[in-house]
Amino acid sequence: MKKRIANLSSIILVFIMLIGWEITARIIRLPFVLPSPVEILIRLWELKAELGSTHLPATLLIIMVGLTISILLGVGLAVLMNLSKSVERALYPIIISSQTIPIIALAPIFVLWFGYSIWSKVVVTVLITFFPIAVNTFDGFLSAKKEYKELLLTMGASKKDIFLKVSIPSALPYFFSGLKVAVTLSVIGAAIGEWLGAQAGLGYFSRRMMTQFDGAGVFAPIVLLSLIGILLFLVVVGMEKWLLNWRNEK
Amino acid sequence: MNDVALTLKNIDFRYGQSEKVNEALFIFENLHLYLRKGEFVSIIGPSGSGKSTIFRLITGLEHSDAGTILIDGKETGNRLGEVGYMPQEDLLMPWRTIIENAALPLEIQGMKKVQAYHKVRPLLAEIGLGGYEDYFPKDLSGGMKQRVSFLRAALTGSHVLLLDEPFSALDAITRISMQEWLLKQWRMLEKSILFITHDVNEALFLSDRIYVLTGYPKKPIQEITVPLNRPRQLLDLNKPKMLALKDQLIGQLRGGSR
Numbered sequence: 068m069k070k071r072i073a074n075l076s077s078i079i080l081v082f083i084m085l086i087g088w089e090i091t092a093r094i095i096r097l098p099f100v101l102p103s104p105v106e107i108l109i110r111l112w113e114l115k116a117e118l119g120s121t122h123l124p125a126t127l128l129i130i131m132v133g134l135t136i137s138i139l140l141g142v143g144l145a146v147l148m149n150l151s152k153s154v155e156r157a158l159y160p161i162i163i164s165s166q167t168i169p170i171i172a173l174a175p176i177f178v179l180w181f182g183y184s185i186w187s188k189v190v191v192t193v194l195i196t197f198f199p200i201a202v203n204t205f206d207g208f209l210s211a212k213k214e215y216k217e218l219l220l221t222m223g224a225s226k227k228d229i230f231l232k233v234s235i236p237s238a239l240p241y242f243f244s245g246l247k248v249a250v251t252l253s254v255i256g257a258a259i260g261e262w263l264g265a266q267a268g269l270g271y272f273s274r275r276m277m278t279q280f281d282g283a284g285v286f287a288p289i290v291l292l293s294l295i296g297i298l299l300f301l302v303v304v305g306m307e308k309w310l311l312n313w314r315n316e317k
Numbered sequence: 318m319n320d321v322a323l324t325l326k327n328i329d330f331r332y333g334q335s336e337k338v339n340e341a342l343f344i345f346e347n348l349h350l351y352l353r354k355g356e357f358v359s360i361i362g363p364s365g366s367g368k369s370t371i372f373r374l375i376t377g378l379e380h381s382d383a384g385t386i387l388i389d390g391k392e393t394g395n396r397l398g399e400v401g402y403m404p405q406e407d408l409l410m411p412w413r414t415i416i417e418n419a420a421l422p423l424e425i426q427g428m429k430k431v432q433a434y435h436k437v438r439p440l441l442a443e444i445g446l447g448g449y450e451d452y453f454p455k456d457l458s459g460g461m462k463q464r465v466s467f468l469r470a471a472l473t474g475s476h477v478l479l480l481d482e483p484f485s486a487l488d489a490i491t492r493i494s495m496q497e498w499l500l501k502q503w504r505m506l507e508k509s510i511l512f513i514t515h516d517v518n519e520a521l522f523l524s525d526r527i528y529v530l531t532g533y534p535k536k537p538i539q540e541i542t543v544p545l546n547r548p549r550q551l552l553d554l555n556k557p558k559m560l561a562l563k564d565q566l567i568g569q570l571r572g573g574s575r
Contacts, residue, residue, distance in 0.1 A: 218408050221376040222422045222473055223398020232421070236412040313412045313453045 102283035110283035111290060118272065123291060125267040129185055129257040130295065133192030137249055140193065141200025142242065149208040149234065166198050171259060178264035188260030188268070195256040199248040207241025208234050240314070243307040250299035254292050321390060322477050322509035323352040323375065323400075328384035330374060344370050348384070348538065350528055352477065352511050357503060359512045359520040362530030363570055368513045369405075372479045375511075376402050388477060398425075401478040401508075403470035405485060407462040409454040416441060416450040419465055422473040437472070444468055444502070460491045464498070471506055480512045484519070493551065496522055500549070517566045521545075522554055531569050539569070 085104050092103035102110070111118075144162065148155040174191050181187035215233045224232070261270030269288035276284030308315060328348040344367045352358050362368050373379040375386060377396030385392055388399050401422075409418045416434055419441060423433035434450075441450060444464045454462055463483055470478055480499075484492045496519060503510055514520050520527050521543055529539040541562070545553055553559065 214404065214406070214408055215410060217378055218402070218404060219421075219425065220378060220397050221400070221402040222425045224425045228425055232424075233410075236410065239412075311412070313414075313455075 099280040099282040107286040111287040126269040137196040141197040144201040145204035174263040191260035192256035196249040200245040203245030207238030211237035254296040324387040359524040366530040401470035401473040407466040
């Protein structure tokens with residue numbers, strides 16, 4: 068009940084902001100600078116065929132490929148760092164410093180390397196999203212209680228037993244925290260990648276509309292991007308609830 | 318010596334790998350103790366007297382600097398997996414259901430899950446937890462969790478069980494009923510139990526013999542035989558000789574703590 072009220076208040080707040088935006092836009096009346104929410108929705112409807120048939124699938128493909136690689140890379144790095152202290156000492160600083168690189172500045176170079184193919188965009192997405200997964204999952208491995216490991220040892224458990232029965236279940240909640248951050252960032256990564264060099268995709272389309280002073284056309288794909296982000300987030304939350312059912316209230 | 322389940326002979330142990338042999342670092346020097354088959358023995362001592370370290374040595378989590386540890390008269394490799402160990406906290410894994418927690422030692426021994434659950438299910442019912450198989454530990458009371466933890470230790474297959482202050486976190490009433498429950502299980506399962514506690518009453522009520530650790534290694538470990546027949550009632554502890562023994566033990570423990 069309480070949760071429903073919290074949701075409701077957030078919906079009301081968004082609604083008030085949209086009305087404020089609508090009113091401001093109507094007063095200013097410069098649709099190429101600030102289109103109103105209604106204008107954006109109308110434009111979205113007009114563009115639905117073009118966006119739905121080429122640009123949305125292109126962006127979704129980048130996000131899915133990027134996220135898959137990020138999960139494999141992030142979890143892989145976390146497992147490696149968990150296996151050996153010296154691997155951790157070697158990798159951790161590199162992983163941290165990878166995040167200090169201004170990726171937007173580097174993106175044009177990826178275009179030079181990979182051309183206008185999907186891979187220049189995937190690389191940007193991976194660079195942004197593997198980090199929260201790797202760091203969170205590694206923290207999760209560290210969170211595994213020593214007492215559980217010792218208890219399993221007294222039962223004659225092997226290293227594999229301990230990894231499967233203690234380390235992985237301990238790390239899973241942390242992995243999901245990382246994944247929640249990663250999926251929302253993946254949308255940003257894909258959009259940035261497309262902005263800087265693409266022939267299709269929601270980010271690319273948004274930029275093209277800007278050159279045509281079509282304000283509503285800039286915003287329409289952004290609405291879609293944000294919806295993708297919300298949807299992915301909800302999917303991860305659902306998976307989390309399902310896999311970590313031991314945390315749910317009865 | 319065929320009836321001895323567990324023997325510790327001439328055990329030296331000190332923490333740290335320091336080259337200099339510093340007297341103060343010694344936890345144990347020339348420690349002896351034994352447990353007969355089917356016997357219930359308590360180790361009692363003030364906190365910091367190294368009670369739990371004895372268990373870490375027996376289970377194989379730590380290794381002694383000298384001496385031998387025999388299980389059923391045999392010296393086996395590293396002893397990991399040779400005895401059942403029930404830790405102080407229940408240490409049930411929150412992500413495993415009750416039946417999955419209890420079946421853990423069977424899984425580690427390589428038994429198939431279906432088979433393991435098949436074996437554990439009636440045992441859970443026997444300890445009064447029938448119907449709770451698919452609950453998670455957070456939905457159980459402290460006493461119930463300790464019963465699952467005991468079952469898990471018993472399922473390691475060894476007849477030697479080490480129980481490390483298993484009831485110290487329970488409230489007084491629950492603790493008494495758990496003590497009675499434990500005695501019943503001990504008789505039924507025919508296990509040999511080494512039990513750590515800092516509660517004198519608990520030690521007297523449960524044990525055949527008590528080892529008293531006070532200021533070890535400066536003072537030698539003491540051995541007391543509890544002069545009570547079985548089955549016992551809680552009221553037996555009010556007999557004059559028991560009260561005298563209790564006062565004597567409490568005096569020793571207070572004198573020994575620094």
